[in-house]
Amino acid sequence: MTRKNDSKTYTDKSGKFAEGNPGRPKGARHKTTRAVEELLDGEAEGLTRKAVELALEGDTTALRLCMERIAPARKDTPVNFDLPAMKSAQDASQAAQAVLQAVAEGQLTPLEGASVMALVEGYRKALETTELEQRIAALEATK
Known part of the structure; x- marks a missing residue:
């Protein structure tokens, strides 16, 4: 056809x-x-x-x-637990540890923990990229 x-x-x-x-x-x-x-x-x-x-x-x-x-089924619910501030890419390991601890203690479900970890990872990548850009700019400024 x-x-x-x-x-x-x-x-x-x-x-x-x-x-x-x-x-x-x-x-x-x-x-x-x-x-x-x-x-x-x-x-x-x-x-x-x-x-x-x-x-x-x-x-x-x-x-x-x-x-x-x-009253449609909720697709997402807010989670409430202590997450340390991330000001550098290295701080992401402390944030990841806090998420794992919250899952281990039952404050978060494993699915909620995975969702939060994805957010932490995305933010870590953004921080890492910013840090790399700053280092490159500093190196180029010294030339």
Whole structure:
């Protein structure tokens, strides 16, 4: 099957997209998606009202849908523990030790600890890069 647009063929003989295929334009919607949107157009209020009515009558699926909109599941929670300040790349080892200690003591879950460690590592890299730039600038200034 070849796809033609402005009399240009965008597939090769095997049916694979050829080089220069522009693909679907940005913002283009699949025809099924467009059809569903047209069917639902103007019906949001009625559908919502019906879902609430069903939920109040005890329909557990409707109740779950309504509750997910009222109070969606939290994707992230703040963590509270002592993390030493990092003013140099060397301070990152103390911060990492604090995170490991918090996980070991149960203040943080292992998943929370991993997330915080990723932040510590990113900040360490930024500090390290800044320190290297300062050293290079100082070396170039002495030349």
